Amino acid sequence: MARVRIDMKAGADLDGFRKALRALVRDGVAPDDVVFAAEGAQDLFGEPFVGEAPPVALPRVVTRLIADVVCHRDHERYGLLYRLVWRVLHGERALLEVASDPLVCRLARMQQEVRRDIHHMHGFLRFRRVVTKGGVTESETEGSGIEDKERFVAYFEPGHFTLVAAAPFFTERFANMAWSILTPDGSLHWDGKELVEGPPARRDPAAAGDGFEEGWRTYYAATFNPARANPKLMAQHMPRRYWADMPEVAAIPELVSSAPARVREMIAREAAASPKRAPEKALQKMREDRPKSLQDLNALIAASEPLVSGATRAVLGEGPLNADIVFVGEQPGDQEDREGRPFVGPAGQLLDRALAEAGIERGSVYLTNAVKHFKFEMRGKRRIHQKPSVSEVKHYRWWLMAELEFLSPRLVVALGGTAALALSGRQVSVTKTRGRQEFPPFAGFLTVHPAYLLRLPDAEAKASAYRAFVDDLRQVRVIAGKRREAA
Amino acid sequence: MDEKLATKLGILADAAKYDVSCASSGAPKRKAGKNGLGATAPSGICHAFTPDGRCVSLLKILLTNYCLFDCAYCINRRSSNVPRARFSVEEVVRLTLEFYKRNYIEGLFLSSGIARSPDRTMEEMMRVAKTLRRVHGFQGYIHLKAIPEASPWLIEEAGRYADRLSINLELASGASLKTLAPEKNDRTITHAMGQMHERILEARDERRRFSPAGQSTQVIVGADDVKDAAIIRTSARLYGDYALKRVYYSAFSPIPEASVLLPAKAPPLRRENRLYQADWLMRFYGFSADEVADSGEDGMLALDVDPKLAWALKHRERFPVDVNCAEREMLLRVPGLGQRAVERILTSRRHQKLRLPDLARLTAGLKRALPFLVTPDHRPVSLIDRLDLRQRLAEPAQQMSLF
Numbered sequence: 001m002a003r004v005r006i007d008m009k010a011g012a013d014l015d016g017f018r019k020a021l022r023a024l025v026r027d028g029v030a031p032d033d034v035v036f037a038a039e040g041a042q043d044l045f046g047e048p049f050v051g052e053a054p055p056v057a058l059p060r061v062v063t064r065l066i067a068d069v070v071c072h073r074d075h076e077r078y079g080l081l082y083r084l085v086w087r088v089l090h091g092e093r094a095l096l097e098v099a100s101d102p103l104v105c106r107l108a109r110m111q112q113e114v115r116r117d118i119h120h121m122h123g124f125l126r127f128r129r130v131v132t133k134g135g136v137t138e139s140e141t142e143g144s145g146i147e148d149k150e151r152f153v154a155y156f157e158p159g160h161f162t163l164v165a166a167a168p169f170f171t172e173r174f175a176n177m178a179w180s181i182l183t184p185d186g187s188l189h190w191d192g193k194e195l196v197e198g199p200p201a202r203r204d205p206a207a208a209g210d211g212f213e214e215g216w217r218t219y220y221a222a223t224f225n226p227a228r229a230n231p232k233l234m235a236q237h238m239p240r241r242y243w244a245d246m247p248e249v250a251a252i253p254e255l256v257s258s259a260p261a262r263v264r265e266m267i268a269r270e271a272a273a274s275p276k277r278a279p280e281k282a283l284q285k286m287r288e289d290r291p292k293s294l295q296d297l298n299a300l301i302a303a304s305e306p307l308v309s310g311a312t313r314a315v316l317g318e319g320p321l322n323a324d325i326v327f328v329g330e331q332p333g334d335q336e337d338r339e340g341r342p343f344v345g346p347a348g349q350l351l352d353r354a355l356a357e358a359g360i361e362r363g364s365v366y367l368t369n370a371v372k373h374f375k376f377e378m379r380g381k382r383r384i385h386q387k388p389s390v391s392e393v394k395h396y397r398w399w400l401m402a403e404l405e406f407l408s409p410r411l412v413v414a415l416g417g418t419a420a421l422a423l424s425g426r427q428v429s430v431t432k433t434r435g436r437q438e439f440p441p442f443a444g445f446l447t448v449h450p451a452y453l454l455r456l457p458d459a460e461a462k463a464s465a466y467r468a469f470v471d472d473l474r475q476v477r478v479i480a481g482k483r484r485e486a487a
Numbered sequence: 488m489d490e491k492l493a494t495k496l497g498i499l500a501d502a503a504k505y506d507v508s509c510a511s512s513g514a515p516k517r518k519a520g521k522n523g524l525g526a527t528a529p530s531g532i533c534h535a536f537t538p539d540g541r542c543v544s545l546l547k548i549l550l551t552n553y554c555l556f557d558c559a560y561c562i563n564r565r566s567s568n569v570p571r572a573r574f575s576v577e578e579v580v581r582l583t584l585e586f587y588k589r590n591y592i593e594g595l596f597l598s599s600g601i602a603r604s605p606d607r608t609m610e611e612m613m614r615v616a617k618t619l620r621r622v623h624g625f626q627g628y629i630h631l632k633a634i635p636e637a638s639p640w641l642i643e644e645a646g647r648y649a650d651r652l653s654i655n656l657e658l659a660s661g662a663s664l665k666t667l668a669p670e671k672n673d674r675t676i677t678h679a680m681g682q683m684h685e686r687i688l689e690a691r692d693e694r695r696r697f698s699p700a701g702q703s704t705q706v707i708v709g710a711d712d713v714k715d716a717a718i719i720r721t722s723a724r725l726y727g728d729y730a731l732k733r734v735y736y737s738a739f740s741p742i743p744e745a746s747v748l749l750p751a752k753a754p755p756l757r758r759e760n761r762l763y764q765a766d767w768l769m770r771f772y773g774f775s776a777d778e779v780a781d782s783g784e785d786g787m788l789a790l791d792v793d794p795k796l797a798w799a800l801k802h803r804e805r806f807p808v809d810v811n812c813a814e815r816e817m818l819l820r821v822p823g824l825g826q827r828a829v830e831r832i833l834t835s836r837r838h839q840k841l842r843l844p845d846l847a848r849l850t851a852g853l854k855r856a857l858p859f860l861v862t863p864d865h866r867p868v869s870l871i872d873r874l875d876l877r878q879r880l881a882e883p884a885q886q887m888s889l890f
Contacts, residue, residue, distance in 0.1 A: 175519040
């Protein structure tokens with residue numbers, strides 16, 4: 001005969017169970033000596049329990065199981081859970097690992113049923129847009145001056161006491177909407193900030209439809225493939241108990257009954273190919289849609305959003321279209337980004353000087369960058385240049401190669417490692433491979449980026465590096481000249 | 488919803504229904520900001536099931552069903568006479584948001600016929616995703632069907648907004664592609680997959696956003712004469728080379744206005760089902776493509792038994808296995824034992840010796856597993872040598888009931 005009776009609140013009374021559990025453990029009450037009674041239960045035997053007790057340390061898997069199983073409708077749930085806790089505390093610490101144990105097996109099944117029920121609510125609940133004067137609760141409109149308010153209301157009948165457990169899904173997902181979920185066990189109202197619990201509700205048979213329900217039914221019907229009809233499988237996944245509140249299921253009878261005829265018709269109907277539309281023409285037209293000139297390509301680049309962070313605009317290449325030499329830098333800097341032109345900042349000015357010394361006229365060459373946008377990070381009021389990542393460089397490579405195809409220069413000069421990466425598709429060491437290169441399909445040359453010269457701290461190193469750079473440019477001039485003569 | 492939009496929705500959803508790669512799983516966990524809408528669920532959520540037993544998770548539509556291509560298996564091919572329609576970017580955005588707010592869908596699955604040009608089409612699809620994310624703060628799932636012929640920079644930009652990009656292979660052999668999809672090219676497709684794979688890896692390294700739920704593909708089964716073994720090997724190669732998240736198999740089904748090049752008959756649903764099971768064995772059960780492919784006869788998977796059982800029947804010498812001491816790899820090969828059951832067996836047996844009643848609580852497939860298992864109270868030695876074992880375990884050999 002049970003010694004202790006514990007009254008539990010209706011629904012998923014996790015707090016009540018926690019409180020009871022602590023006291024029962026403190027008093028060492030065996031599972032057989034306790035009865036958990038739902039609110040209002042009449043079997044009055046044993047002593048009602050009172051008092052506070054210290055927390056009980058339990059493995060996390062056990063507390064998680066408890067939180068789930070208290071939502072189950074089975075009236076034995078609290079008793080079964082207490083039996084489990086008792087055994088866990090009396091030598092069977094790892095009891096939940098023994099999935100073959102009958103009690104564990106039964107509780108695991110209950111847990112699974114609760115979780116499935118929550119999952120069903122997440123999937124099968126349907127909101128309906130309702131416009132109200134002032135919304136559902138009065139306090140929302142008090143003095144706010146708002147008249148019409150949009151609220152999304154759903155009626156749902158969960159299989160277990162899962163309304164509260166399912167709620168975080170809705171608050172996270174429909175954060176900026178006002179919504180209410182009504183169930184026979186209680187209701188929840190969300191205004192964008194706060195979740196308020198309300199009393200049980202009934203389905204309102206007069207609830208107005210929503211202008212999108214019809215469209216949703218249309219979609220649902222259209223996405224069904226009659227050649228695969230399998231209504232049994234559908235019913236297995238979508239239990240009938242939810243159908244009453246799902247607008248789309250109204251389409252089911254007609255879809256199922258018309259399916260065989262639709263399939264017969266499809267199989268009977270032979271193709272009526274229309275010979276008018278010849279593939280060659282269509283394909284040709286499709287091919288012609290690629291950028292046809294450098295101007296087209298540049299328009300496309302200018303219209304695209306930067307793939308690096310920062311950049312106010314794309315900095316396009318500049319120079320005569322029939323230039324023998326194309327110089328490829330890394331990416332525009334602060335000044336280039338402001339002016340929208342390549343090589344106008346300090347490094348560009350240094351390049352100008354070196355070009356002049358090497359006997360190359362700036363106006364005769366084409367200057368462009370591997371990456372078309374300035375990548376930077378704000379530090380205070382300054383825009384600090386950030387090196388583009390390998391994949392960013394590779395991304396821009398498609399544009400660069402298309403650009404070069406339009407220019408078809410005799411020689412492509414990579415200024416620095418990033419440019420070489422963009423041109424060759426792989427990492428290249430400038431110091432090791434400086435000089436002549438192949439950047440298929442173009443003849444190439446690799447040298448340092450002028451910005452590198454600016455960064456050298458030591459004046460002597462700077463001077464000698466500059467001389468080497470000018471020497472490289474002289475070679476570039478010679479190679480390009482020879483290639484022109486050969487051609 | 489106005490009537491014109493509803494009509495378009497009907498046409499463009501109908502046109503999209505033959506694409507089965509429509510899961511909403513694998514996206515990084517996200518939730519809406521203060522003024523945003525939407526979240527992702529780790530394993531995706533089905534919001535409804537249609538009478539074909541398939542799940543509705545995403546709003547699956549085409550941007551347009553006008554198409555320049557003439558692929559025989561496709562209802563939207565140039566030479567078919569289906570009604571045509573075209574959504575504007577804004578219409579797709581609006582439909583997605585309104586449906587999402589009513590909890591009808593997890594997000595959007597957008598594909599398209601190739602109208603005008605691959606680039607124009609890809610750009611519009613990208614703009615749909617971009618508008619949803621940028622203008623409406625939409626955090627739900629977005630899957631775009633990339634167009635392999637489109638310029639790489641457009642696909643790259645699309646990858647910033649989409650959770651998943653995918654490219655359909657459609658036919659498992661280059662030869663079939665040539666006959667049935669003359670404008671398509673298997674090299675273009677695999678090249679685009681390769682590029683996509685590379686972008687995904689790089690973005691992950693650099694912690695940038697690019698198609699975080701990876702890429703998938705679809706192969707149509709039964710439209711050509713390619714054998715199961717070849718399909719399985721193709722899948723294995725795709726998983727290996729491009730780290731695809733999923734290869735979907737779609738039994739070719741009769742379509743209105745079908746091309747004369749195609750078989751006009753019921754879809755091979757059982758075959759599709761067996762291919763999914765075979766795929767599962769490769770991804771989760773440690774089977775190699777060759778092992779799975781060889782479990783059938785003449786390059787075709789058995790239809791009367793599932794591929795795992797077919798393999799076990801061909802390798803009877805490796806059974807029965809002892810539930811209480813067999814290794815995980817071997818337990819996973821026991822017909823009737825799923826991954827979950829195997830994990831539960833492994834943890835449970837650390838605490839107690841498992842007998843039949845214990846096993847019955849751990850798996851629903853015990854009946855099928857019995858001939859292949861040993862427990863202290865069960866020794867099926869004679870069963871394994873029975874000649875009629877296959878007949879006893881096979882499902883009735885017939886096409887799944889259609890109606």
